[in-house]
């Protein structure tokens with residue numbers, strides 16, 4: 001493909017990504033995979049170049065552009081070499097005109113920028129777009145440090161006992177250590193949230209928004225095998241992805257429960273007031289994960305944020321009903337917006353005098369508004385807020 005044809009392909013791929021972001025459709029990565037599958041003529045260099053154009057536009061614009069062409073035209077304003085590729089050649093984009101739409105604005109939409117926690121300064125904002133590291137968690141029941149250090153001599157020890165960092169791009173998923181369940185890929189921040197759940201040994205654990213089980217497996221790896229762990233979620237496809245991970249890691253004490261949205265309480269009724277530990281890793285806007293998913297910015301609107309905040313408050317309330325007296329509730333979000341983090345904790349504690357927040361002693365994160373904040377610049381993790389609450 002010519003450089004102009006690659007740019008035109010990037011414009012077409014961006015058109016699909018923009019529509020999916022507007023309509024809450026498939027992720028940019030999945031759309032790209034499908035796009036290239038249907039264009040076998042694009043070789044590996046073509047694909048790489050097209051992806052680079054697409055992700056440069058996604059990283060650059062905080063507001064969702066009107067179209068793929070507007071996005072690339074906006075980028076061309078800042079990159080003269082791109083402007084030359086709008087050359088009207090056979091498979092390339094038509095020449096730019098003075099009056100056509102061009103994307104612009106800041107890296108983060110202005111309405112959203114104002115809602116970040118006070119600790120997110122310019123350095124932190126820049127780090128939100130940095131390169132995400134590749135962190136792994138050792139499963140102490142199956143693997144040992146010697147094996148993984150033998151496999152990857154360049155591995156870096158992190159501040160939590162089973163946490164390690166590998167150079168980005170290391171092929172982990174086809175390694176013996178991964179296939180045999182000795183390791184999982186998990187950001188240090190997620191590992192810190194699991195650590196915050198476990199000062200005392202629970203008997204019954206509920207992971208209420210377990211997704212594909214990242215934190216559920218982290219909990220199981222640290223707890224004795226006879227503890228009952230319930231992994232619940234409303235997303236059938238995500239929840240089903242726990243199964244192969246359970247096999248790999250040899251865990252047998254996790255049960256899954258598929259919840260129906262708005263009817264979660266019915267399915268969870270048998271556990272009401274009985275759990276020693278409930279984790280609510282709540283659905284959120286993901287503002288702390290922009291390093292991995294910069295396209296999430298294009299999905300955000302004030303209305304969607306408001307809906308997410310309401311859902312989080314409802315799930316926190318519901319989760320609190322599942323906890324036994326003296327039990328612990330951990331509420332976490334991979335977001336750095338106060339509305340999803342500190343505001344939720346403050347609102348909950350104000351309305352529940354029978355609960356108190358507890359301090360956690362971890363080597364990462366900063367105390368922030370009744371909880372802990374983890375950030376890319378300060379901690380080298382994705383951005384998270386979590387709070388540990390105890391029922392009196």
Ligand SMILES: C[S@@+](CC[C@H](N)C(=O)[O-])C[C@H]1O[C@@H](n2cnc3c(N)ncnc32)[C@H](O)[C@@H]1O
Nearest residue numbers: 208209210211213214215233234235281282283
């Ligand atoms: C941040 S993700 C969880 C990630 C997971 N805990 C992990 O460590 O990999 C939030 C999850 O909440 C789930 N969710 C959304 N609405 C829910 C609801 N009403 N009840 C329970 N889970 C819900 C989503 O399907 C999603 O899997």
